Amino acid sequence: MTTDDTAPWWQGAVVYQIYPRSFADHDGDGVGDLQGVIDRLDHIAGLGVDAIWLSPFYRSPMRDFGYDVSDHTDVDPLFGDLDTFDRLLTAAHERGLRLLVDYIPNHTSSEHPWFTAARSGREHPYRDRYVWRPPAPDGGPPNNWLSVFGGGPAWTYDEPSGEYYLHSFLPTMPDLNWREPAVREAMFDVARFWLDRGVDGFRVDCAHFPMKDPQLRDNPPAADGALAMHRPYGDYDTQRHVHDKGHPDNHGLYRELRRLLESYEPGGSRIAVGEVHVFDWAEWATYYGEQLDELHMPFNFGLLQTAWRSDDVRDLIARIDSVLPPGAWPSWVVGNHDEPRVASRIGAAQARVAMLLLLTLRGTPTLYAGDELALPDADVPPHLVQDPWGRTGQAHGLGRDPQRSPMLWSAAPGAGFTRDGVTPWLPFADDPAVRGVEAQDGRPGSMLTLTRALLRLRAERPELRRGAQTLLTELPDGVVGYLRHTEGSALLVLLNLTSTTRQITRAGLSLEGPPGPFELLAATSDRAAPGPVGLPLLLGADEAVVLRVS
Structure with a gap:
């Protein structure tokens, strides 16, 4: 926590x-x-x-x-x-x-008491809780809006009242009128x-x-x-x-x-x-x-x-x-x-x-x-x-x-x-x-x-919870990396999004100070953590690591 x-x-x-x-x-x-x-x-x-x-x-x-x-x-x-x-x-x-x-x-649902009341007649006080409109001149829906579910009209005709009601999703899910x-x-x-x-x-x-x-x-x-x-x-x-x-x-x-x-x-x-x-x-x-x-x-x-x-x-x-x-x-x-x-x-x-x-x-x-x-x-x-x-x-x-x-x-x-x-x-x-x-x-x-x-590492490391983030842009193709850092402390995250090995050198890391070794804190592979990791680093296929830099 x-x-x-x-x-x-x-x-x-x-x-x-x-x-x-x-x-x-x-x-x-x-x-x-x-x-x-x-x-x-x-x-x-x-x-x-x-x-x-x-x-x-x-x-x-x-x-x-x-x-x-x-x-x-x-x-x-x-x-x-x-x-x-x-x-x-x-x-x-x-x-x-x-x-x-x-x-x-x-x-809401069309079975919500508000909609049941709204449907009972145009003069009901709950009528305006939903969006109702008369048919277009050709008798069709009031406009061309479409329902997310199915792509058909976002309007359903209510025959007893002679008006359409709006539903962005299913006809059984009428839209509320927030105005x-x-x-x-x-x-x-x-x-x-x-x-x-x-x-x-x-x-x-x-x-x-x-x-x-x-x-x-x-x-x-x-x-x-x-x-x-x-x-x-x-x-x-x-x-x-x-x-x-x-x-x-x-x-x-x-x-x-x-x-x-x-x-x-x-x-x-x-x-x-x-x-x-x-x-x-x-x-x-x-x-x-x-x-x-x-x-x-x-x-x-x-x-x-x-x-x-x-x-x-x-x-x-x-x-x-x-x-x-x-x-x-x-x-x-x-x-x-x-x-x-x-x-x-x-x-x-x-x-x-x-x-x-x-x-x-x-x-x-x-x-x-x-x-x-x-x-x-x-x-x-x-x-x-x-x-x-x-x-x-x-x-x-x-x-x-x-x-x-x-x-x-x-x-x-x-x-x-x-x-x-x-x-x-x-x-x-x-x-x-x-x-x-x-x-x-x-x-x-x-x-x-x-x-x-x-999750345990995240809870232990303030860098991961609320630290700043610096995205690395010079890494090999297929690798995403960033630094998470607080004052005086930094973690390096490297992620290989490919199924082949990638080599990480100091040139792509934009780091100040000595070139390591770093401390391995977590890995998606079977690397033993914690433990030292030096450069160049071979990042395995489908592997991601978290390293303590300072």
């Missing part, structure tokens, strides 16, 4: 993301639950992380597995109840773990409800979506067919999404949320981390706020979308450093519940390199549960697909089920995730006797052993 001086806790922290459906099934129905998380808290604390981000557990029809909320202030019976949540929060805090929960401002004061009041009351229970902050879902163009203007076409994002989203990518999300008025919303958080504990103890899928990095950085008064950190998804090549990774790191507002603190991820597993994207050997990168870069890393085991994506046959995106976008490979497969705990029947004889909600990704926590626990060279060692 990190305990550095006066800096906010989250600047030295490591966050561990749990997708509740897939973490641990206590009641034996094949779906993970909150009591299952409680049962496995010692594993989380034993890793050496500082906080948990818990994906949605709210009441929901589960059309999008909890992101379609029908009651923001209750726990879905699938996961437990409010008493179970309170026990989880208490148990986490007793172990020194902070707890962040999802805050979902853009939409209606009652929505702002009600949704900030939701935030107060969880803050009053003692949560340490929020991960804000789709943080750049809530505020839209008030004139509802058509989106222009994507230039020359260029993708709006860095992965195929089907027809959705035929437009430049300049009017249906990312409106400047989002910034006022997050300034207001920041003031609410500060009213509980001034100084940044309660935090907001935003899901901002924006890859124009200058625009992305605006979500910190000009005065650092908006989101504490927008998630940085760059490593999920950047080619795993040294030049591309180095350029991304430099770009992020260049756009950060003065005093802003970066964030890093290599996996989450929406993206293919890192071990499947770049291979198991390079997943070890990616873990060392994640835990040594300047910033707050978020570690997706299962990545400490190098879990691959599961093979989910078509008849077992659960994800609505997977069902509508199979032609584009958009399903998110493979990365949401259940956690592997042991070689026992049910992989320790569920009970013997129970079919889990998704197939397991690998053999738990080889890949599970029990199999990797204490095994030299395992991914779990490496992850624990890196």
Whole structure:
């Protein structure tokens, strides 16, 4: 655990993301639950992380597995109840773990009482809590906006009232109208409800979506067919999404949320981390706020979308450093519940390199549960697909089920995730006797052993928690390197992103003072640490190291 001086806790922290459906099934129905998380808290604390981000557990029809909320202030019976949540929060805090929960401002479920009332008639007071418009002159949708899920119109016609309602995602997930004061009041009351229970902050879902163009203007076409994002989203990518999300008025919303958080504990103890899928990095950085008064950190998804090549990774790191507002603190991820597993994207050997990168870069890393085991994506046959995106976008490979497969705990029947004889909600990704926590626990060279060692090193070394960072630019092709340093002390991080050996000489390191030997503190290989390392250094295939320079 990190305990550095006066800096906010989250600047030295490591966050561990749990997708509740897939973490641990206590009641034996094949779906993970909150009591299952409680049962496995010692594993989380034993890793050496500082906080948990818990994906949605709210009441929901589960059309999008909890992101379609029908009651923001209750726990879905699938996961437990409010008493179970309170026990989880208490148990986490007793172990020194902070707890962040999802805050979902853009939409509700169509089964939410607000939308049921809004749908009952145009004159109902709740009507303006959602975005309704009459048909276009030809009887079609009010504009050309598209749904992320499936790429069809972002509008559904409500025949009884003769109007369309807006939904950026599924038709069963109508968008809230944040220009209606009652929505702002009600949704900030939701935030107060969880803050009053003692949560340490929020991960804000789709943080750049809530505020839209008030004139509802058509989106222009994507230039020359260029993708709006860095992965195929089907027809959705035929437009430049300049009017249906990312409106400047989002910034006022997050300034207001920041003031609410500060009213509980001034100084940044309660935090907001935003899901901002924006890859124009200058625009992305605006979500910190000009005065650092908006989101504490927008998630940085760059490593999920950047080619795993040294030049591309180095350029991304430099770009992020260049756009950060003065005093802003970066964030890093290599996996989450929406993206293919890192071990499947770049291979198991390079997943070890990616873990060392994640835990040594300047910033707050978020570690997706299962990545400490190098879990691959599961093979989910078509008849077992659960994800609505997977069902509508199979032609584009958009399903998110493979990365949401259940956690592997042991070689026992049910992989320790569920009970013997129970079919889990998704197939397991690998053999738990080889890949599970029990199999990797204490095994030299395992991914779990490496992850624990890196987290322990991070906790011990102030250079890695909050030190400055200097990117090295003269290293051999295929190698990324940087210095993490505090006054009078420096660590050298070198990562070989290739499957062939690279030689590191003093010329590429830009170091002052004697040429070593350095002290090896950590390695993804079987090098013995701690131990001396001199120059030139042969950096093995798929190898990354942390060296103490001074």
